[in-house]
Amino acid sequence: MVCALGAAVCFGTASVLQAVGTRAVEPGSGSGVDTALLLRAVRQWRYLAGLGLDAAGFVLQIVALRHIPIYAVGAALAASLAVTAVVAARMLRMRLSAAEWSAVGVVCAGLAMLGLSAGPEGTGQESFALGLGLLLTAGGVLAVGALCGGLPDRPRALVLGLAAGTGFGVVEVAVRLIDGFSLSELRNPALYALLLGGGAAFLLLTSALQRGSVTAATAGMVLGETVGPAVVGVVWLGDRTREGLAGPAVLGFVVAVAGALALARFGELPSTPAPGRDPAAGTVP
Known part of the structure; x- marks a missing residue:
């Protein structure tokens, strides 16, 4: 669980x-799979630097x-939005409302129950x-x-975010x-599913961050990378809770994911900096 939380921080x-x-x-072509945008x-x-942290995570x-x-693990990774909110508040001097600080606390409480x-x-x-199903x-x-x-920007961002989350869930x-x-x-299709799913998800998320409502994209990503993989783990891979603690585990999962969704706007942080702050330069003029 410590490693999962460390990944969330990264x-x-x-x-x-x-x-x-x-x-x-510069803006990309508009396609959800835009390698030129990634190269720029x-x-x-x-x-x-973000890629380096992604690798460590x-x-x-x-x-x-x-x-x-x-x-x-999925709930812990969704909680990375709480980390994003706190880092954005400090690095970009964004203000967190009382409700958003409460959401950070809710995420932590949910993770504690899960842990x-x-x-x-x-x-x-x-x-x-x-x-083979993962590869498909x-x-x-x-x-x-x-x-x-x-697609128009708003549904485009939501669909790309949900698809990206599904790709991360495949991983x-x-x-x-x-x-x-x-x-x-090398004969295991899961290996190729990991490579294709991770690469596709990264391309789609980059495109979603670049245009449209990134809040919608982030919310879709959180749902895609948590709910589906959790069901697969329980139904097909035999994931279970400690004896007699199924209720707290389900509650902790729901609470952590709900808190993360409440913080989804922090995917949009570069477009809403604090007055007088230049997010590209990282300094106050």
């Missing part, structure tokens, strides 16, 4: 840096997924069919991104289906 801080870096470049964004040092996420259920009630990872058997889902995520470029489940780094894993 991802939440990276979101601030990447959102500023993405909006500092990586020229920004803030975006690159991914390593911590893998460790967490190897030891605790997917639903606990106390979550059992070890499930002992469900690895399934070739499940890995990852391909579907990429197709949705390619087809949604022509969460795929990690559980990959057994080490042996050559035999």
Whole structure:
């Protein structure tokens, strides 16, 4: 659980840096799968710093997924929005309302309940069919991104965010289906699902951050990366809670995700800086 929370800190801080870096470049083509936009964004040092934090967070996420259920890791990763809110409040001098500070507290309370009630990872058997299903889902995520470029900004952002969250959810489940780094894993469809799902999700999220309502995109992403993977973990992979603590675990999951959704506006932080603040320069004139 400590690793899952560490991943949330990395991802939440990276979101601030990447959102500023993405909006500092020229607009993209409008497609949900816009590699040119990504290539322009990586020229920004803030975006690159965010990528470094993402890499560290991914390593911590893998460790967490190897030891605790997917639903606990997913809720912790959704809580990265609470980290984003606190970091934005300090780095960009954004003001958090009393309700938003309360939402941060709600997220922490939900994670505390999850941490106390979550059992070890499930002992469900690895399934070739499940890995193949993940690969098809990852391909579907990429197709949705390619087809949604022509939508109006608001529904476009929501669909791209939900698809990106689904891609990240594919990564969460795929990690559980990959057994080490042996050559035999090259025949495992989960490995390719992880690569395709993660890459597609990253492209879609970059496009969602660049145009449209990023609040809607962030809310969609939170739902996509938490609910589906949690169901797969419980139904197919045998994730369970500690004896007699199923109720607190469900409540903690719902509370943590609801608190994260209440903080979804912090995906939009570069467009709403405090007066006199230049988010691109990072200094007060």
